[in-house]
Amino acid sequence: MNWTTLNITLTFTEYAAPRSVNYFFFTLIFFAYLLSVFANFFLMLVIYLESSLHKPMYIFLFNLAINGLIGSSAVWPKIMDNLLSDTQETSFEACLIQVFWINVYATGAYAILTVMAYDRYVSICKPLQYHTIMTPTKVKQLLAVVNFCPISIISIQVYLTSNLPLCRYTIQRLFCDNLSVVNLSCVKSRLVDLYGLCIIVCLVCLPLFIVVLSYVRILLVSLKTSKEAQKKALSTCTPHLITFINFSLASLFNVIYNRVHFNPPAGTNVFLSLHFALIPPLLHPIVYGIRIQAIRKSITKILRKNLIFAGSFEF
Template identity: 75%
Template sequence: MNSSLNITLIFTAYGSPQSLNYLFFTFTLLVYLTSVFANSFLMLVIYVESSLHKPMYIFLFNLAINGLIGSSTVWPKIMDNLLSDTQESSLEDCLIQVFWTNFYGGSAYSILTVMAYDRYVSICKPLQYHSIMTPTKVKQLLTVAYIFPVLCLSIQVYLTSRLPLCSYTIHKLFCDNLAVVNLSCIKSNLVNLYGLCIIVALMVFPVCVVLLSYVRILLVSLKTSKEAQKKALSTCTPHLITFINFSLASLFSVIYNRFSLYLPSEINVFMSVHFVLVPPLLHPIIYGIRTQEIRKCIVKMIRKRRVFGGSLDFFTFRSLALGNMH
């Protein structure tokens, strides 16, 4: 076992330092700042407009928090490596990045799942919606969406940290669990089995729940009027696009982890960062464009110049993040 986590790991995917690194750094910085701005702005809109203090938008607020976590876990370290003569990380820092990257993925699926459940209740049980989606229920759903991935991933990172390492080079842009496991001198059946359980619990199961929710929504919508079908489609489209986009990003990540040695370097780079590049960047844009109520609130805020007006109460911010409603 590792007697210490103060082991230095070297990233080889960056190559030797060159002038192009400054160009890549500028592009990465712009992507990161755009992602931070888009998610922060969406959170601000939901915070400021009391009409958006509903379960659907509280879940969206938390999805934006998730996007900030995903972007901030990876991009600052990549930018640091682009400007450094040596691209390296301690094993401890690498495992921390593994935890937060996986937490970003696991909690995103959890939040998207509770959002699908919210849409299901809204469309399939409209008369019971307010009695089902109470403030307490919203808080409970969000608590599970955060706590369950934390518990699962804490165990995974602990098991990975106990593996003895015989190699210290990672052929990727940032740390992921499989990359660290592949550095081990031994093949641990326990680690591999637990990793499979993580995929089933945090990816496969949420996907099944979301698909089941949309099957029920579709069956109910087919029995309603054209106007009701149109309304259901308009409320579900942003979530469906977001869910498909994140699932594709997750699929690319799995393909990259399993077949990166057989792919061209350019495709490797894109697929390695797609998971933390596209979803945090596009999710707030998709909801801002496709959700009529959010668009109206954005226009209203701009006209009243309230975007930066007033003070942000920490307790109101915390209540949105945990699912309290007025």
């Protein structure tokens, strides 16, 4: 890190002056955040406890839930703190840590959703070969890639950003993101811009291409099968499509907002923050819990078992 940036304080300018409405927004965000944490932990617990869910699809879903916890926890506790603070400030080091975890969340979600699409492709297009392709070793390798690549690549990005000299100290966002910090610099770094472009190509465009290709192949194969097989394929792919499309739109809106200079309507910043960092982690476990029959059955089984267990202690 550039030693000249130590002890620098950055100020968020998108927060209104402290007033009573802040308590309303704090309460709303607090309960939404708690619901998101509970939903993801509960989904992880169901997958962990139910041995019938110890399959590649649900293992990837378990990791998606962890990713959602990282994303929401990287953003909303600080936003809630700012809502109740007289000064909305953060240290440069804390800002970089937030940038790191937000970018790990964003790129990690894309990576996990990509391997989930690949898993669905193998399951539907090559059902007889599924168990020979998606072996435990293969699953571990895929998990290593989707976790190691985002962390290592984003670490380099944050390191490059940390070495930029700063001339401005105000961030026009509700939270720190890499481009907002880069825009505070006194100089224009081609290396930082080029590396950011490489990240978009490798961790956004390439996964998007793989997902689209997987679903094109799934569609072509499904058209040749029976109505019952098509219905089954649709039921297993719908949750993934909903989560992938929602997260893609959230990421796209966020990138456009960061890179296109215009005067957005009031509340745009809040909406984009919600759409990017709160709604996906909340939506994913709810969609999968509702849409996937195996998870619904497992939830019912666990709840019924616990109710019977609790009832056995009643006198």
